[in-house]
Amino acid sequence: MKFTLSWLKEHLATDASIEAIVETMTMTGLEVEGVENAGEKLKAFTVARIISAAKHPNADKLQVCQVETGQGRLEIVCGAPNARAGLVTAFAPIGAYVPGLDVTLEARPVRGVVSNGMLCSGAELELDTDADGILELDSELKVGAPIAEALGLNDPVIDIEVTPNRPDWLGVAGIARDLAAAGIGKQTTKPVLPVPGRYPSPQKVATQAPHACPMFAGRFIRGVKNGPSPAWLQQRLRAIGQKPISALVDITNLITHDRARPLHVYDAAKLNGVVRARMGKEGESFKALNGNVYNVTPAMCVIADDERVLGLGGVIGGEYSGVSETTTDILVECAYFDTTITHQAGRALTLTTDAQYRFARGVDSGFVVPGLELATRMILDLCGGEPSEIMVAGDLPPPPKAIFFDPDRVRQLAGIDVKPTRVRAVLKDLGFETSAEAQGSKRIIVEPPTWRRDVEGPADLVEEVARIEGFDKLPTNEPPRAAGFRPPPASVGESRTRLARRAAAAQGYNEAITWSFCSRAQAHAFGGGGDEMLVANPIAADLDCMRPTALAQLLVAAQRNADRGFDDARLFEAGPAYTNTNDVGQQRTLAAVWRARAPRHWRAAPQPDIFDVKRDVLMILAAIGAPVASLQTSSDAPAHWRPGRVGTLKLGPKVIAFYGEIHPRTLKLIGVEAPALAFEIFLDAVPAPRAKGSRTKPPLEKLDLQPLTRDFAFIVDDATPAADVVRAAIGADKSLISDVNLFDVYRGERMQPGKKSLAIEVTLQPREKTLTDADIEAASAKIVSAVMKATGGTLRG
Template sequence: MKFSLSWLKDHLDTQADAATVAEALTRVGLEVEGVSNAADALAPFTIARVLTAERHPQADKLQVLSVDAGNGPMQVVCGAPNARAGLVGIFGPPGAYVPGLDVTLKVAAIRGVESNGMMCSARELQLGEGHDGIVELPGDAPVGVAYAQWAGLDDPVFDVSITPNRQDCMGVRGIARDLAAAGLGTLKPLAVPSIAGEGAAAVAIRTDDPEGCPAFYGRTVAGVANGPSPDWLRRRLEAVDQRSISALVDITNYVMIDLGRPLHVYDMAKLSGALVARRARDGESVEALNGKTYALTPAMTVIADDVGVHDIGGIMGGEHSGVVDATTDIVIECAYFDPAAIARTGQALGLTSDARQRFERGVDPAFLDDGLAIATGLVLDLCGGRPSEVIRAGAPPVTPRTVAFDPARTPALGGIDVPADRQRAILESLGFGVGGDWTVTVPSWRRDVDGTADLVEEVVRIAGLDSVPSTPLARAEGVAKPTASDAQLVERRIRRAAAARGLHEAVTWSFISEEEARPFGGGAWTLANPISESLKVMRPSLLPGLVAAAQRNRARGEDAVRLFEIGRRYAADAEHPTLGFVRSVDEVGLGGREPGGWAAAKADALALIAAVSGRDLAQRLRVEAPASPWYHPGRSGVLKLGARPVAEFGELHPELLRAAGLRHAACAGELFLDALTLRRAGKKPAYAPNPLQPVKRDFAFVLPEDKPAAQLDLAIRKADKLVEDVTFFDLFRLPSGERSLALRVTLQPAQASFTDAELKAISDRIVAAAEKAGASLRG
């Protein structure tokens, strides 16, 4: 919802500046997303008079102007065909930024002649679309004065985010009412003209859909003269990003923004028979004002005549019956549409509009007569014409609502003590009626107020949300016990471990498209009513989002992509907490090229598992193949504890990389957090390095092709408690088809240095354990 400060002051008698208004809006619970001022961008531009205009000596289409901008004559080269002596326009000096051209002016030579700035067109200053010549101002415009100030453009514009429950603030007057209640000024009376109709309407109006359109009011106006809107109306609409179309259309947009009351105007010459609110019929369609054709269903309310549909009721008018410059007779529609029906229709058609935003929140059902009168008055003032009497078809749902209120509930529910008299004044200033027994009558424009808690909220936000004290919950005596669950501790610990390994945390959507889910086995969970097709499937893996994020990073020149995410993946049986990570294989660090590929992915997975479950568990894991099909079939694996998968790792499949737009190899992995056990952190002793030197021994074993190296690794680690680490460093295949694996075993003495006999005994146990695992010592 956008509005300007001057527009607000049409309803609010106040001397507050923009900063004060913004602060007050925030204080009463209306979020200010931004405050802008067109005058800031136009500050350097001043009103100037062209003193002389001579032909450029080197170019027929250019002129050399002598321009007075208040500081004496300056030479300016100009190519505008309307540049001439005596013209008053807008001058941009050197150093000024021209928003429509995205350039900063400087003194420059144009075809050999020095130019000191420029005379500007409307498009160059983003004041309109005119670009055929420079702006021509009235001859009495004061030379040397800032253009924005003279033109009244110094008018801050507020962009306020309105929550769905505050339908009353979808108009400037509703926001002014809140500010007046907060003490920022006085709400001005609303001027509603009394318009006597001149005979019956020339078009019959009725509603045949009392559920979708309970009330359909309207009148005809004959003999109007449509055309461009006056400057005040055009500037006011354009300031809030509404394109000025014509006086009749602009009037409806103005009343909608000003009072939160959408209306529509029909060209009577394009109608055949009565104008009726009814349900759409099978096979009907309508070309809307946005140029698109929409297929309608019997669940949708439309406005139609005897020939066909002209309007998607409460959402968007039709192209066929819209007014044009030649329009002379019109029908002004002012209707009340059911909010739920509007929401369903808009969602089904995928169509949004300013009118829909207001009708689906619920406009004031008691404001039909006044809204129609105000719109008619503007039409008569700007376009002339002869109004008919008002036709009122149906009746709006105006049912008085009351709430029995107890002021003592405010400190109990709201946390602040507001005197009863002040509470009464706040409610009355917001339009509520407060009886002597505290029976509160809810105004027709506040359909969100339903009980005592809602009234307490109104009192508290006007008294000031910033005055609600921050009161901590009562804490039990003594030291509080930890409340984090094991699952939370696992996530907390593994998140820190991933960050310590140089991975950057990412957060991606849990919803992905069917196309994104297909390479990862498809989605087992599909939404019945997704926001869009691109967010239809609950992700079966964390990798689709991480791969897409990696692609975006690479596309922006980031070579070393290191991402991880902790979240849920959604399998057919349940949702599973998971950590996923992606690394680019060719990443380069400070020390040169870092190891990449499946080995790096495996190292990441094992390190993260060790951080959560301890090194002992990580060493007991065995590696199996194959991993899931989205990994490279020969460069990936599954880490298992017994028969239970704990993690997958490896390089991503080349076809997946091509589909994702990644031109370089990438490795990835997923850790299944619900398969990890939490290692309890006991009291950690101070770091004390072992004073005894470790001993390293190399072995070479022959292993059959069908025996995984992980089994040999695990067997050697279990051979003796003094085996600290096992590292494979060589592999080649023998003519017999077997593999020769060379490995280094690190032995760490505990009490004293090893003797030769102890080393031989440990080596014998290692060889025996290897033979039991199916390997033999290479001769």
């Protein structure tokens, strides 16, 4: 929601600075996105007049213009089709930065003719989206005047973010009301005076869907003259990013932003029969004002006459019945549409307009007829005409329910002392009606205004008083705790997740936070995407499915980093994955991806591979207390992992982690370049640590005896995992063997087909005495026997 400071001051009498106004907005709950002064951005641009325009000697679509500027007469090459003698437009001198083109002008020849500046369109100045021609300004403007001053753009524009529960903030008058209540000025919004009708309306209106459109009001105005709106109205709309269209359309756009009251104007000559609000029918469609054709459904509210659909109620009008410069008779619509139906219609069609944005949040139900009166007055003032009597079909919804309120609740809930008289004054300034409940009672009866249907109980009223008093006045005292209160300890899962995050970061991965949703196509690529996992009301079209894994979004994020020059991103996320809708269908996981790229170096660097991510997985598992030495390795994995380059860590039948390379086919489906390494740890599958019998730390074991190592090489079947050899060796004598490492894998000519050689280094750590040759030989025999029994292999000679 954007508005200018001068616009605000039409509803608020104040001498406060823009900084004070913005600060007050923040303290009363309005989120100010920013304040922009277009005069600063456009200070290099001035008003100029074209003296003559002749065809360029070397180009058919260019003209050489003699232009009167504040710097004197200059020759400028222009390609705009509307460049002509006598036109007053915007001029950019050499050295000026043109924001819409992101260029700084230089004196360069254009097809052999040097252009000493530029004549600018609205799009090039970022005033609107029109790039078809240069600006056409008022011929009375003084040459050399700053363009921002000429267009009334040296007026700060305030941009605010409006929460869904405050539709009254979508109008400047509503913002002024809250600022006046906060004491920064006095509200000066003029009351709407009725315009008497001079004849019965020849055009009838009706509502046949009271649940979707409870009230439909209309007024016929004949003899209007439509054309460009006055300069002040065009300037006001341009300042907030709106493109002026015509006087009739600009009036409705102004009232939409001024009073949060959308309206629509029809060309009465194109209407056939009664104009009514009704539900759509299968097979119906209409061409909207934006040029697109939309198919309507029975769940949508449409505006139609006896022959066709004229528009989508509360969302957008149709092109067929739109007004033009030839329009003389009009029907002005001012209706009240249901918030849910309007919201769902816009979402179904992926269509958001200024009207839909407001109706979906709830407009003021009490401003239907007054809004029509206001529009009538402006149309008569700017376009002339003769109004009919107002037609009203249907009934308004009942007003918000009254609330019984004790002013002392402000102290109890917000912690600030506000006198009852001040409470009533604040509520009155905000438009609430208050009255005493009974003689001697502290409670008052509060009736919310029709534009505040979000206020439903005493707590809402406390919030209203607190924000007007200023959120900065709220105390920071913590709520009182019961005697002996202690915060609940973290669960095993929470502690394990925290440790896993730290361990992943220690391995060089950067933490990312992505959505718990993904597109259904991404879910399909990773084995999910079932109908039961679809989101009923997704926040975006590409976030319509619960994710089966966080890998998809991490891979996409890594690709985005690569597209911006960070080719070796290492990302992880600790978050949920969803496999089904059962109680156990949500799993706590830690997923990570690595776009592994060998660093460029004059010495050849090894390409990271599956063993690098396996190392990271084992380090993280050890950090969270998993029994790493007891894990078994297999190559069974889901289809999105690349066969032959994937490993699965298990504890019995339970899968603890997957690691390896993502299948290129899967990467192609989600638009990611191969190769990509990844792993996924299922934190809930890791068994909880055993409870310790004592909180005392075990004694430090200090060994004085030197360890020694022995190497062994075993010939085993090619399908035998190296982990089986390592596990068997370390279990041969746990009291003596402290470590086992695999240091060589050999497949070659001297090896039988289907066989491989695995060489391990075994560390023997004596504890009581130095090992003799006999002790070492006995330990070696145990190791050979254990490995041969576990793998069926033989000792390599």
